[in-house]
Amino acid sequence: MLPILDHLTSFQKRAMPLSVKAWHQMISQGLAPERAELIRGVIIEKMSKSILHYKLTEIVVEMIRAAFGNQFWVRQEAPLTLTDSEPEPDVSVVEGHRQNYETHPSTARLVVEVSVSTLPEDRAMADIYAEAAVAEYWIVNAVDRCIELYQQPVAGHYQSIMRVDESGVLESAALPGLRLNIGELFAGLSCVV
Numbered sequence: 001m002l003p004i005l006d007h008l009t010s011f012q013k014r015a016m017p018l019s020v021k022a023w024h025q026m027i028s029q030g031l032a033p034e035r036a037e038l039i040r041g042v043i044i045e046k047m048s049k050s051i052l053h054y055k056l057t058e059i060v061v062e063m064i065r066a067a068f069g070n071q072f073w074v075r076q077e078a079p080l081t082l083t084d085s086e087p088e089p090d091v092s093v094v095e096g097h098r099q100n101y102e103t104h105p106s107t108a109r110l111v112v113e114v115s116v117s118t119l120p121e122d123r124a125m126a127d128i129y130a131e132a133a134v135a136e137y138w139i140v141n142a143v144d145r146c147i148e149l150y151q152q153p154v155a156g157h158y159q160s161i162m163r164v165d166e167s168g169v170l171e172s173a174a175l176p177g178l179r180l181n182i183g184e185l186f187a188g189l190s191c192v193v
Contacts, residue, residue, distance in 0.1 A: 017041030038086040056114045057090045079104045082132045090114045109174045114140040131156040136174035
């Protein structure tokens, strides 16, 4: 996986970009690598996930579902079809229900990436999500036991970026009523990477 998506090596800068449409054709013809996603027109291999990653992802999903029930479609590792990318965020919360969609959603109220060993890559994804008008982006930073909260997407960048540590409570602006006690999120988990 790339260390930082904005700083591609000289080889990658010369690579022929792949459109989302071509990516979908590759998938439909069985030509796309199984553990890959399209980011900025480049096929990126997805990293293996640790048990800590899975646990944190499941806890976030459970907390969101407990707060909203079936009010939104809470998706886990499912694609969002964006302009030049088709990432598969750890969690996305989209308007409506799965039966309302014939294709993958093109935006979300909330996207969450759990970061155990990919913090630079997850931070680089912020602009991609802001460009897609994702109202709120969270990075669950397992190393520092906090959530990095990105809000107010304007012209492809989040205007508000803050960090909520273990002693705090995150209150979502994109999903009013969603309150996440950060201490509870990390309770009982060893975040040794």
